[in-house]
Amino acid sequence: xxxxxxxxxxxxxxxxxxxxxxxxxxxxxxxxxxxxxxxxxxxxxxxxxxxxxxxxxxxxxxxxxxxxxxxxxxxxxxxxxxxxxxxxxxxxxxxxxxxxxxxxxxxxxxxxxxxxxxxxxxxxxxxxxxxxxxxxxxxxxxxxxxxxxxxxxxxxxxxxxxxxxxxxxxxxxxxxxxxxxxxxxxxxxxxxxxxxxxxxxxxxxxxxxxxxxxxxxxxxxxxxxxxxxxxxxxxxxxxxxxxxxxxxxxxxxxxxxxxxxxxxxxxxxxxxxxxxxxxxxxxxxxxxxxxxxxxxxxxxxxxxxxxxxxxxxxxxxxxxxxxxxxxxxxxxxxxxxxxxxxxxxxxxxxxxxxxxxxxxxxxxxxxxxxxxxx
Ligand SMILES: C[S@@+](CC[C@H](N)C(=O)[O-])C[C@H]1O[C@@H](n2cnc3c(N)ncnc32)[C@H](O)[C@@H]1O
Numbered sequence: 001x002x003x004x005x006x007x008x009x010x011x012x013x014x015x016x017x018x019x020x021x022x023x024x025x026x027x028x029x030x031x032x033x034x035x036x037x038x039x040x041x042x043x044x045x046x047x048x049x050x051x052x053x054x055x056x057x058x059x060x061x062x063x064x065x066x067x068x069x070x071x072x073x074x075x076x077x078x079x080x081x082x083x084x085x086x087x088x089x090x091x092x093x094x095x096x097x098x099x100x101x102x103x104x105x106x107x108x109x110x111x112x113x114x115x116x117x118x119x120x121x122x123x124x125x126x127x128x129x130x131x132x133x134x135x136x137x138x139x140x141x142x143x144x145x146x147x148x149x150x151x152x153x154x155x156x157x158x159x160x161x162x163x164x165x166x167x168x169x170x171x172x173x174x175x176x177x178x179x180x181x182x183x184x185x186x187x188x189x190x191x192x193x194x195x196x197x198x199x200x201x202x203x204x205x206x207x208x209x210x211x212x213x214x215x216x217x218x219x220x221x222x223x224x225x226x227x228x229x230x231x232x233x234x235x236x237x238x239x240x241x242x243x244x245x246x247x248x249x250x251x252x253x254x255x256x257x258x259x260x261x262x263x264x265x266x267x268x269x270x271x272x273x274x275x276x277x278x279x280x281x282x283x284x285x286x287x288x289x290x291x292x293x294x295x296x297x298x299x300x301x302x303x304x305x306x307x308x309x310x311x312x313x314x315x316x317x318x319x320x321x322x323x324x325x326x327x328x329x330x331x332x333x334x335x336x337x338x339x340x341x342x343x344x345x346x347x348x349x350x351x352x353x354x355x356x357x358x359x360x361x362x363x364x365x366x367x368x369x370x371x372x373x374x
Pocket of ligand 1: 169170172173174175197198199200201202203204258259260261286287288289304305306307320
């Protein structure tokens with residue numbers, strides 16, 4: 001069956017996700033604000049969840065309709081055969097968003113949608129599923145814009161940035177999906193050494209390792225669709241086997257990092273082991289400004305520099321960017337660089353001659369992802 005899907009991502013990541021979805025050869029792929037749409041089968045939705053590194057959720061659209069009032073919304077919700085997605089004793093949660101519409105109260109919209117689902121089950125089975133915010137068996141999305149509603153089921157369940165390998169958070173980890181977006185956007189050739197001199201919990205190095213090993217990001221975890229009563233366990237198991245059979249650890253790859261904070265080291269090791277890439281990742285405690293760069297190494301620098309969010313930090317962080325930019329310019333001729341930087345001022349402080357940049361939203365922080373060659 002050909003179903004419409006919308007894959008969400010962080011703002012700014014749309015073109016990177018679009019390229020990933022195209023590479024999966026899904027059909028009718030279209031980049032939109034906040035994500036990428038495609039038309040495909042349930043099998044395609046499985047692949048999207050298993051394989052996309054920059055996606056946050058894969059939503060499957062059930063209906064699109066005019067929703068001028070709550071009765072119309074309720075009627076359409078009631079008309080869906082929810083037994084495909086949820087058991088009568090299961091749990092569900094409704095996420096609602098409304099903009100520029102008569103129905104402009106998202107909690108009310110979520111409530112009426114919930115009523116429709118519960119009444120559907122009551123009528124069909126005499127029983128009802130219950131609502132759970134955490135770990136619900138099914139997440140339902142309602143999006144109303146200019147009085148038109150889109151009703152979707154979330155095939156992913158937990159956000160896809162939760163890969164399942166992370167054992168250690170660190171203080172401000174870059175999400176797995178944004179880290180993967182950086183790795184993909186950097187144009188890294190998957191063979192040359194990678195250095196993250198501000199590596200924190202090691203997310204960038206681990207995501208780079210998984211990419212180089214062709215290890216699909218979803219293989220560590222389960223997805224929302226696995227709870228659906230219509231789920232085809234056998235066919236999905238076959239797909240997982242095929243995807244897992246592609247994993248091939250590169251033998252000579254060097255992924256190197258350092259962080260000034262010693263306390264991250266054991267955590268990075270635990271993360272790398274859990275992701276199965278501990279043999280590729282080598283990290284030490286150290287100052288990025290004293291990193292032993294090798295001449296002619298032609299490495300890829302991939303890093304997420306500190307932002308300096310606390311008052312009083314800015315002067316110090318600007319100086320750190322100035323010093324780091326200088327040491328990279330002086331010692332890393334021929335290296336490629338991809339850095340996630342917190343502001344124009346910090347970007348300028350790096351002192352690169354030329355660079356490309358795209359805006360990326362990192363949670364509440366508007367960042368720039370800049371790429372250049374030294
Ligand atoms: C934004 S965090 C990086 C987060 C990391 N990408 C992750 O996913 O966990 C910046 C890191 O830079 C480290 N740091 C700050 N100054 C440093 C310096 N001079 N040399 C090396 N690391 C430094 C901090 O300890 C922090 O872990």
